[in-house]
Amino acid sequence: MSLVFDEYGRPFIILREQQEQARIKGIEAQKANILAARSVSSLLRTSLGPKGMDKMMVSSDGDVTITNDGATILQKMEVEHQVAKLLVDLSQSQDNEIGDGTTGVCVLAGALLEQAEKLLDKGLHPVRISEGFEQAAEVALKHLESISDRVEFTKEDTTPLIDTAMTTLSSKIINVYKRKMAQIAVDAVLSVADLDNNDVNFDMIKMEGKAGGRLEETELIHGIVLDKEFSHPQMPKELRDVNMCILTCPFEPPKPKTKHKLDITSKDAYERLFLREQEYFTTMVKQCKDAGADLVICQWGFDDEANHLLLQNELPAVRWVGGVELELIAIATGGRIVPRFEELTREKLGHAGVVREVSFGTTKERMLVIEECASTSAVTVLIRGGNKMIVEEAKRSLHDAMCVVRNLVKDNRVVYGGGSAEIACSLAISDFADTVPGIEQYAIRAFADALEDLPMALAENAGLSPITEVTTIKSRQLEEGNPRLGVDCNQLGTCDMKEHLVFETLIGKQQQIQLATQVVKMILKIDDVIMHGGGQ
Numbered sequence: 001m002s003l004v005f006d007e008y009g010r011p012f013i014i015l016r017e018q019q020e021q022a023r024i025k026g027i028e029a030q031k032a033n034i035l036a037a038r039s040v041s042s043l044l045r046t047s048l049g050p051k052g053m054d055k056m057m058v059s060s061d062g063d064v065t066i067t068n069d070g071a072t073i074l075q076k077m078e079v080e081h082q083v084a085k086l087l088v089d090l091s092q093s094q095d096n097e098i099g100d101g102t103t104g105v106c107v108l109a110g111a112l113l114e115q116a117e118k119l120l121d122k123g124l125h126p127v128r129i130s131e132g133f134e135q136a137a138e139v140a141l142k143h144l145e146s147i148s149d150r151v152e153f154t155k156e157d158t159t160p161l162i163d164t165a166m167t168t169l170s171s172k173i174i175n176v177y178k179r180k181m182a183q184i185a186v187d188a189v190l191s192v193a194d195l196d197n198n199d200v201n202f203d204m205i206k207m208e209g210k211a212g213g214r215l216e217e218t219e220l221i222h223g224i225v226l227d228k229e230f231s232h233p234q235m236p237k238e239l240r241d242v243n244m245c246i247l248t249c250p251f252e253p254p255k256p257k258t259k260h261k262l263d264i265t266s267k268d269a270y271e272r273l274f275l276r277e278q279e280y281f282t283t284m285v286k287q288c289k290d291a292g293a294d295l296v297i298c299q300w301g302f303d304d305e306a307n308h309l310l311l312q313n314e315l316p317a318v319r320w321v322g323g324v325e326l327e328l329i330a331i332a333t334g335g336r337i338v339p340r341f342e343e344l345t346r347e348k349l350g351h352a353g354v355v356r357e358v359s360f361g362t363t364k365e366r367m368l369v370i371e372e373c374a375s376t377s378a379v380t381v382l383i384r385g386g387n388k389m390i391v392e393e394a395k396r397s398l399h400d401a402m403c404v405v406r407n408l409v410k411d412n413r414v415v416y417g418g419g420s421a422e423i424a425c426s427l428a429i430s431d432f433a434d435t436v437p438g439i440e441q442y443a444i445r446a447f448a449d450a451l452e453d454l455p456m457a458l459a460e461n462a463g464l465s466p467i468t469e470v471t472t473i474k475s476r477q478l479e480e481g482n483p484r485l486g487v488d489c490n491q492l493g494t495c496d497m498k499e500h501l502v503f504e505t506l507i508g509k510q511q512q513i514q515l516a517t518q519v520v521k522m523i524l525k526i527d528d529v530i531m532h533g534g535g536q
Contacts (some may be wrong), residue, residue, distance in 0.1 A: 026528045030120060033083040033523050034113045040087045041110025044103050049458040050170040050489050052103070057524040066389050068171060069104030069396050071095035090519045097401020098508040100168050103453060109516040111453035115446035118266055122511045126524040132443020135436070136429045137517040139444075140451070143428040143509050144421060148413040148506045155195070161186045161408055166402040167330055167417055172397035173390065177216050179392075184220045184381060185401035187497050191222065191379045193409050200406040207226060207398065209391035210367065215382035218394065223371040224332050225380040226325055229357055230368070230502060231307050235316040238356040243349040244295040245288055246330055246337050251302030251310075251317075253280040255398065279479050281306050285313050286339050291344045295355060297321050297329060307498055318368060329370065332378035349372065380393040404505055413506040416497035418486025419455025421509055426451040442454060453488050462489040 007367050020254045024032055046053045047068040057076040064078050064094050074088040090109060091102040112133065151160035166183035174181055176374050192204040208225045222409050230237070253276075284306075288296055296310065296317040310317045321329075330337050335350020353372025359365070367382075381398060385391040388527040408414070415421040433441050451471055459469040469487050473495060488496045494500070 015432065020251060029121060029397040029527050029529045030126060030524065031117065032529065034117050036081045037087050037523055038086045038110045038113050039510060040074065040084045041106045041113070044073060044106045044432070045110070047073065048107055048171075048454070049106060050175070051462040053169050053461070054173065064389060065392070067171075067393050067396060068103070068174070069393075069400065072396060072450060074106070078351070082378075086519055087487050087525065090515055091176050094511060095516055097259065097286045098407060098505070099509050100400045101504070101508050105142060105512045105516050106511075107454060107457055108450065108512060109519050110448035112516060112520040113523065114453075116451045116520060119442055119446055120387055122442070123444060126527070127236055128439050129446075130521040130524050132440035133447050133517050133520060134361055136444045136447035137238045137513055139429050139432045139514050140175070140425040141374055142446075143425050144415055144506060144510055144513075145373055147421065147424055148415050149501070151408065151414055153407040153408075154189055154413070156208075158186050158190065159502050160414075160503075161190075161405050161410075163501045164408055164414060164505065165405055167502050168401045169422060169500075172392050172400075173393050174178075174397050175217060177218075181218065182401060186405050188379050188381055189222075189402050189409065192377050192419050193406075195409065200375075200405065200408050200409055202402070204328070204331065204378045205402065206378070207383060207395050208367070208380055209383040209385070209395055210360060210365070211385060211388045211391050212365075214241050215385050215390065215394065217384040220373065221369060221380045221382055222371060223352070223373050223380065224329050224378060225382050226318065226321060226368040226370070228321060229366040231302070231317045231319050234311060239295060240354055242294045242352045242355050243292050243346075244297055244298050244329075244333060244335060244355070245291060245344055246326055246333075246335050246353065247341075248299045249338055249341060250300035251296075251306040251319075253277050255370070268471055283308050285309055285315060287341045287344050288315060289313060291349060293349055295391045297326070299326055300359055301325065309520045311414075323378065328378050332370065332373040332375055333514050334374035345435050349530060397415055404508070407505040411505070411507050412460070414503040415506050415509050416484045416486060417502035417504045418489065418495075418497045418500065419458050419470075419473070420484050420486030420497050421504070422451045422454045423477055423486070424483035425513075426473065427477060439496065458487045458489055462487065462491075463487070464489075494517075 003011055039041060047055060047070065048291070052065050052068050054071050057065045058071065059076065066071065070090040071094070074091050079085050079088050087106050087109060094102045094105045101357050105175040109432070116129050120126065153160045162182045165185045166178045167173055169178040169181055186203050189200055193200045206224065208227060264273065284475055288504050298314060298317060298319050299321055301319045307494050330350060333350025335351050336348035338344050338348055350372045352370045355368065358367050358369055383391050383394045383398070385394055426448040429444060433444040433448065436444055451475050455470050455473065459466040464487070473487065477483060485495045486502070488495050490500065492500060
């Protein structure tokens, strides 16, 4: 800090940038961080479970998103606090790795932080709390394995996969049609799954949305759907037994790559140039026809002249097809992507049984459907809905369901939902806490209490009495030794989640506990926050 005087002799202070930093230390820093993270998790608490509420996010440019998917809510919220951003990354990690359970993982992290705050008030050291949480998490993961069930399925009998996908879709907007949507998700995943190696290639599943129509008109197409139409309105609308060439070169005369200028001084020179240009076009079309192509799919556009020439030569074409779509078409039809017309041969053509143009309602919107492809592995889910928001939410919901089905293909062990797994783990951790001497025992018990927060949130969101429901289920689990008892959110009259057909994948639930524990440990380890420019 320096004191200087201006030309009138008035003193003023010059502060260095370092001295403008705001700093919080010790217990204050931990409390501030816990408060920031809990404010984010409490926001998602009401979105948990089949009766969870949706959130509406309006972006700065007026785009509206309605969803109850935890990862999407946090992504669209534009969180600025650095510790709160950890929870955004946490839900994103769960979404990337598992695809489902993004809301639950944030609610669990918030519950753990709430318990940690109480322990800090009692004077426990953050490191001892972290160690206790780590031990409790290990017990929970082992107990989840011991109470899990294996579900056996084949390509013919997919009932367990459909039941698990329906559990995921129960909390989404599209839950009215969850049976149909679950069937679509399962069929899509099994179409691209390699069951011998327990692997699923998600790149082969394309989701295409089109606003208009009803949600139940959503369908799975064993082929590719392009949001394009034939380049000329007079081209045929349906082609059968099609050999297609897939081009990444434009349908136009070549241009020099350097700067150039062409001087035309006479009518003859202009006509020669025109004929030369025509010759380029006719050669290109001839090369396609000679290779045996019935359809041209081009990554670039072409002008009206080329379009007219293609129509004259009865060669239907599609232009401005994106690179990702070109790759999918090539995989599905068994064709090769050709960069130059000279390289076009019959062997490089793709084959499809039917290519048809589909129009929607009274609008002029059209799409191309490529079906009966040489390779059946590429599939497209065509999603319909009343408006863009519904279509986008249906896309997210189906993605979650497909991720769950993929996880079951990889590891077919499940635990039961409705908070039953959390309560069973809570009881196991409480028993373990009795065997642990020392201060960690407090942290282990706190972890058990935090796990009960999820079933309480489920009961609360379903309009039930949370304390009554959770205590009843806990006592029944202890008496009957049945880890399948959970919160009866749908009021079916039984608490056995096996009868409700409410399943969750084991790896998804284990990932939730591991990720939440890691983030809470990280937040508790921070005891000094230095912020530039004094910004809070």
